[in-house]
Amino acid sequence: MSLRFIDLRSDTATRPTPEMREAMSRAEVGDDSSGEDPTVNALLEKVTDIFEKEAALFVPSGTQANQIAIKVYTQPGEEVIADVGCHPYRSELGAAALISGIQFSFVPALRGVYSRKEAEQALHPVSERSPRTAIIWVENTHNAGGGQVFPIEKLKELRALSLEQGIPLHIDGARIFNAFVASGVPPNQWAKECDSLNFCLSKGLGCPVGSILIGERDFIREARRRRKMLGGGWRQAGILAAAGLHALDNHISRLEEDHQNAQRFSELVSGIPGVRHVHETTPTNIVYLDVSETGQTASSINQRLQKNGVALSVPGETTLRAVTHIDISSQEIDRGAKALAEAVA
Ligand SMILES: Cc1ncc(COP(=O)(O)O)c(C=O)c1O
Numbered sequence: 001m002s003l004r005f006i007d008l009r010s011d012t013a014t015r016p017t018p019e020m021r022e023a024m025s026r027a028e029v030g031d032d033s034s035g036e037d038p039t040v041n042a043l044l045e046k047v048t049d050i051f052e053k054e055a056a057l058f059v060p061s062g063t064q065a066n067q068i069a070i071k072v073y074t075q076p077g078e079e080v081i082a083d084v085g086c087h088p089y090r091s092e093l094g095a096a097a098l099i100s101g102i103q104f105s106f107v108p109a110l111r112g113v114y115s116r117k118e119a120e121q122a123l124h125p126v127s128e129r130s131p132r133t134a135i136i137w138v139e140n141t142h143n144a145g146g147g148q149v150f151p152i153e154k155l156k157e158l159r160a161l162s163l164e165q166g167i168p169l170h171i172d173g174a175r176i177f178n179a180f181v182a183s184g185v186p187p188n189q190w191a192k193e194c195d196s197l198n199f200c201l202s203k204g205l206g207c208p209v210g211s212i213l214i215g216e217r218d219f220i221r222e223a224r225r226r227r228k229m230l231g232g233g234w235r236q237a238g239i240l241a242a243a244g245l246h247a248l249d250n251h252i253s254r255l256e257e258d259h260q261n262a263q264r265f266s267e268l269v270s271g272i273p274g275v276r277h278v279h280e281t282t283p284t285n286i287v288y289l290d291v292s293e294t295g296q297t298a299s300s301i302n303q304r305l306q307k308n309g310v311a312l313s314v315p316g317e318t319t320l321r322a323v324t325h326i327d328i329s330s331q332e333i334d335r336g337a338k339a340l341a342e343a344v345a
Contacts, residue, residue, distance in 0.1 A: 006332045006339075008265075009313040011175075011203040011258070011285060011325035020206065020246045027242035031235050032058065033228070039238030043245050047212050050248070051191040055220035057213045058241060059232050062087070062174045065198035065211045067095050068226045069170050072219060074134040076101025081122045082137035083109035085144035087172055099230070103131065111279060112142030113150055116157035123165065136162050140190065141175040141182070144315075147262070147284035149179045152189065159193040168195040174211070178204055178284040181255040195219065204255050204285060205247035206326040209240050251326065258285040261324040261333045268337035272344055278319065285324045292318040294344050304343035310336045 007013040016024065030036035044056040059065050066088045070080060080096070082089060084106045088096050096102050107114040107122045124130035136158055140150035150171075162169040171190060173179065176199045180187055191197055196215030201207035213223055227233060259282075266282040269275055274294030277287070289312075291298050298314045305311065312320045320340075324333070 003309055003335070004332070006310040006328065006336045008322040008324065008328065008336055009311050011323045014203075014206040014325050014327050016208050016243055017206065017326070019250070020243050023246040024239050024242045027238040029236035029238035032237040032241075033233035033235055037236060037238040037241065039245070040241040043241040043248075044212075046245060046248055047214060050187050051197070051214050052188040053191050053197075053214045054217045055215065057220050057223050057227060058237060058244070059198075059211050059213055059227055060209060060234065061202075062172070062198060062200045062211045063092050063095065064227070064230055064232050065213045066092065066172055067099055067230065068213060068223045068232075069196055069198065070096050070100045070102060070135065071226045072222045073168050073170070074100050074102045075132075077131055078102050078134040079105045079124065079131045080135045080137050081105050081107055081119055081133055081167075083107055083112050083114055083139070083142075085109070085112055085142065086137060086139050087143060087174070088137075090144060102134065105131075105133065111145030111148035112139050113145070113148060113154060115154060116161050119158055119161055123161075123167075133165075133167055136167055136169045137172065138169065138194070139172045139174075141179045141284050141286075143174070143286065146279035146288050147175070147178065147282065147286035148279070149183050149283050152183065152185045152193070155190070155193045162195070170194060171197040173197045174200040175203055175284065177252050178255055178259070181253065182259060182284050201244045201247055204258060204325055205244075205251045207240070207243040207247050210237075210244055212244070254326065255285070257330075258324040258326070258328070259283075261285075261328060261330055262287055262322070264330060265322055265324065265333045265337055268334065269340055272341045275340070275344060287322045288315070289320045289322070290318060291320060291344065296344070301340075301343045305339055308339040308342065310339040312340075
C-alpha cells in the first residue's frame with residue numbers, strides 16, 4: 001500500500017471528509033446573489049449566533065473578504081493601520097491599492113501583535129496634510145507570525161482607541177477558530193472587540209471553499225454590493241454553505257489536534273542540524289523554519305522532501321513553512337519530520 005502524500009504546505013490543502021461531502025450533496029439551494037439560498041441563509045444565521053453580530057456574508061475567499069472590508073471602510077487616498085506582515089499587504093497582489101486606492105501605515109509589531117500606544121503613533125490626526133486613518137487592522141491568528149494569537153487584552157486596548165477615534169477595527173480572523181481553541185477566548189468575545197471580522201471555512205475547518213464576513217447590518221449591506229462588484233455574487237452556493245455548516249458543527253474542537261501536531265513537529269525538527277525556528281513558540285498550527293545554516297536553499301530541500309512524499313511551503317529563499325490540518329495525523333507528523341531531517345542531510 002502506498003503512503004499518503006503529506007501536504008503540509010497549508011491548511012487550505014484540506015479535502016472534504018465523506019461526511020462533509022454527504023452534507024453537501026443533500027443541500028437545498030437557491031440564488032444567493034439575491035439572498036435566496038436557504039442553506040447559505042442557515043449558515044449566516046448560525047454564524048451571527050456564534051459571533052453575536054448583526055449580519056454576515058458568505059464569500060468565496062479570505063482575500064475577497066479582506067478586500068471587501070477595506071473597500072467598504074475606505075476612500076481612495078486613505079490609510080489602513082496594520083503590521084507589515086498582514087495578509088492584505090503581503091499576499092494579495094496589491095489589491096488594496098488597486099481596488100480601494102489606499103495605503104498602509106505600518107505599526108511596529110512582534111508576530112503581528114501591537115499595542116494601543118504603537119497604533120496611536122501610527123494614527124494621523126485629520127489635517128490638511130495627512131491621509132485619514134480609515135481602519136485599524138488586526139490579523140488573528142497571524143499567518144506570517146507563525147500562528148500567533150492576538151492577546152485579547154491588547155485587542156481591548158485597541159478597541160478603546162478605535163471607539164475614541166471613531167475608526168473601525170477589523171479583524172482578519174482567517175484562523176479565528178484556531179485563536180479560540182488555543183486561547184479559550186470564544187468567538188463572540190473576539191467579535192465584541194471589533195466592528196467587523198472575517199474567517200475562512202476553507203482552512204483548518206476543512207471546507208473546500210468559502211469565507212465569512214461578519215459585522216453590523218449596514219456594513220454587511222454595503223459589503224454585499226461590493227461582493228457583487230468584485231464578481232463574488234455567486235448563485236447556488238448552498239452546496240458550499242452545507243460544508244460550512246458541517247464544519248461549524250464538527251470541526252472546531254478538533255483544531256486542538258492540529259495544534260498538538262504542530263507542537264510535535266516543532267519539537268521533532270528542532271534537533272535537525274542547521275534548521276532553526278523562526279519563532280520561539282508554536283501557539284497554533286503554523287511553523288516557520290529558517291534553513292540558512294544548512295547552506296542550502298529552502299526550495300532545494302523541499303524538492304528532496306517531495307520525492308519522499310512530503311511538501312512544505314517555501315515563503316522565502318531560506319524559509320520553509322509547515323501548517324498542520326485535518327488531513328494530517330500524528331504519525332504523518334513523525335514521517336514528515338523524519339523526511340525533513342533526511343532531506344537536509
Ligand atoms: C491571515 C489570512 N488572511 C487571508 C487569507 C486569504 O485567504 P484565501 O486564500 O481564502 O484568499 C489567508 C490565506 O492564507 C490568510 O492566512
